[in-house]
Amino acid sequence: MEADDERVRRFVELRRRQQGVFSRAQAVAHGIDDGVLARRCRNRQIERIHQGVYADFTGPLPWSTRVWAAWLACGPEAALTADTALRWHGLSGDWQDSSIRLAVPQDRRIDRRTGIRITRHQDFRSWLLPGREPHLVRLEIAVLTAAASRVDPDRRAALVLDACRQRRTTPDRLLAELTRLPRLRGRTALLQILTDAATGVQSFLERIYLTRVERAHGLPTGDRQVRAADGTTVNYRDVEYLPHGVIVELDGRAGHADASSTWRDMHRDNAATLHGKTTLRFGYQLVTDPCAAAGQVGAALALRGWPGTITPCSPTCSLGGEFSRRRWRVSGAIPGKPS
Structure with a gap:
């Protein structure tokens, strides 16, 4: 009798560990034959999920089950x-x-x-x-x-x-x-x-910036996840063009929706400004209009001494034509406006 009780206890523990599921082989090993399984299925005490696999309850099955x-x-x-x-x-x-x-x-x-x-x-x-x-x-x-x-x-x-x-x-x-x-x-x-x-890319949006903005338009390669300490606070800047003092922050939906995150971001941007740096911030518009972002980053870099030229990413790029050939220097030329 004690042996039967122990076998029942082990079978209950097995089903609990397996989220209510057991196999026919496991049932037989614990003294439950096919006739008992068939009868319990008819009485809706158990439910067959796959051939030879049962749940010890009926109704919707949780994912783990x-x-x-x-x-x-x-x-x-x-x-x-x-x-x-x-x-x-x-x-x-x-x-x-x-x-x-x-x-x-x-x-x-x-x-x-x-x-x-x-x-x-x-x-x-x-x-x-x-x-x-x-x-x-x-x-x-x-x-x-x-x-x-x-x-x-x-x-x-x-x-x-x-x-x-x-x-x-x-x-x-x-x-x-x-x-x-x-x-x-x-x-x-x-x-x-x-x-x-x-290289430091940590999110989908950061990779969109790297591939569709920076690389596709011939911008210089920025440093990623740059550590910046402000007193006791340590932040990491998504992209920083260190020789030119231009920072790019990429705000996806996660981590930037609550008030504390918004304040943290503003504090970080203000601290960069006090150190003479320019911060540009982009969100998911990069996915649909990377060319506009490239134009803004290129203009900011040009104003801070970048001697390079933006390369159109395709024949239909909005930065093509005369706009793409202009070499922006610290003279203050702004993309899209007369020099």
């Missing part, structure tokens, strides 16, 4: 990957979790199951994070495979940079992992994103 159910249906030679793994690792983001994403060895064949997406990999075992259930790929693998699944290059970059900004990984660690994934889809684009991140 669906993850356990998918892994029990496809495991144990399966591991959470891509968006599913990122969410399980605890990263914040707009994860694509309508389907549970699992990786399996290349030679593994699994029948299609509703709500589960399977990818096969030759180097599957080297991806795993040891000692975890459900099995889980390492964070860097999850970031790279999730990014590779994005068709939109901007979303791909945003995902990689957000993972680094949350300080759960670094560009160097991701670059090292990428060298071991020669067949990863979009590998060349990911290499460029990570190279930019290694």
